[in-house]
Amino acid sequence: MKARCDKVECDPGQLITFPTPSRFKLEDQPLVRSYIDRFHPESCEFNFSNLFCWQEIYDYSWFIFKGRLVIYEGVNNCGFMPLGEAFSPDELKELSHHLICMGFEPDISIFPREYVDAYPDIERFYTIREERDHAEYIYRVDSLAELTGTKLHKKRNLISQFKRRNPDYSVRPLKADDFPIARNFVRHIIETREKVSQDLEDEFKAIERAFDNFESLGFEGIALWVNDKLVAFCVFSRLTHDTYNVQFEKSDLAFKGAAQVINQETAKFLQNKCVYVNREQDLGIKGLRQAKLSYEPERLIVPHTLIFKT
Template sequence: MYEGGEAVLKELQKTEFPEFNRFALKDKKLIQTYIDTYKPISCEYNFSNLYAWQDACKMGWSFYQERLLIYDGISKCFFMPLGQDFYPEELAILSLNLKNWGLEPNFSLVTSDYLEKYPEIENYYTVKQERDNAEYIYDVESLCDLTGIKLHKKRNLISQFKRSYPDFEVHPLKGEYKHKALNLAKKMLKKLKTSSKTLDQEYCAIKTSFDHFDQLGLEGLVVTMEKKLVAFSVFSQMSHSTYDIQFEKSDMDYKGAAQVINQETARYLIDKCRYLNREQDLGIKGLRQAKMSYGPVRLISPHSLIFNPVN
């Protein structure tokens, strides 16, 4: 509880319920304008991610006081509004309006910078760090060179792959390779000993991305031996300095293929950016170990805001 905030929080605005929309390709220019203007650091705001994952995450978007509101129906919270910062009191009024409209009043993807700038936010919300949703940022040059003792195993795996498959080739993810890449993703899904809802949803997101690849501004690479595709990556530009690696798959029957596609992607992007955002580990132990083993230069750990309404 806090002092002096009751009058502000009880001052509900007479605002109509906003109409939430699906992400459509025709919306890309408008939403991208917000992204380019306010430069969110999280890959979750990437339009191609929003479009591809909207069905799996039951997502929608709208506007509120000239800010972009994005709702995640699975997590049952809103992304931090994209636009000029809301002061804590204003954000609390938005939360009250959300409750009044029958929606969840909580926010995710809150940056450390915002919390440092507005420490009084804790008058209205419980702040929770979301380590499982931390995004891994890598120096692209480091992923190209793989120098140092810590990355020795990665170099060895790549060398083994190249010795075993000296005729491998790297191609842009275009044309027939999209179909082959989708088949590889399906193959990897079927090889799992237990079903995974998250990976089922990821497969659907990959398929959606491939269906609208160019319109979403996506790029990609594949690794092949003769006509067989053994690894692929899909990526897009987030900012002038950073690319987002949105999907990456490799055939586990080919030792070293995962390390090869990782390095080849970095080499392809070395002249286009300084950093790669390789997204989250979602709290999966093996995935966390794999991401940490590449030596990220930074982890972007978001926070969530759990609303504490005045009784």
């Protein structure tokens, strides 16, 4: 860190005292939500429920800088695009200096291509890096619900197979009484893997936190049952006025077509609530990328990271 900061002089009288060690608290939700409602970020990274559930894993913290909400991620050591009126390149440079003065890295991520194009002189201060592996998949909810067209024929086929093999299946909203069952369901999926990855363990912790604060964080969900056996579930929440964010989705691979059924049933559940569904990133995982692309996304949100030139 020191090698990148030697050229920056910090005025002790102007240091920001945030981020706070307590990170995101439930009582911070109205403030964060007010920024989301006003500035309509497309990225799921700004969803308060995500920030709250994943904060221990990604070491999130936040502060207000010149009226903008700035989130800092301590694992990848970068700030998020300030949420508020767009900063000029000179103002972003000032923010990077403040990050350095707080002992953090000065890079800032989750910038859309539109910002980089609108401010070409940003390259005076930053190197621009496209982050394809962190692109977010945006779908029209009616497209996921209806699955029309030849390219989605295989999805419809798998759903039909599931329904023929499991005529006693049911779909219902996820309730508090279902949370222990869903926890055990996820735990079983993890433990049956040949190799348990840290990513799956981290996700399990985030799911537990989501269930522990389900109503407070505005989560909703549905579950797919065959008789009394849980075979899939999906948890989601509102991101903006026209977009929901699907955050956790799990299915039992022993039930062929369960993943496609829960995907479609989620879209049907959301049809009267939103226009778009953000199904988050593929993280560069080949199989996951293929699966997300196979559903014909409306568009991808490809973020860019601004790497500060010190």
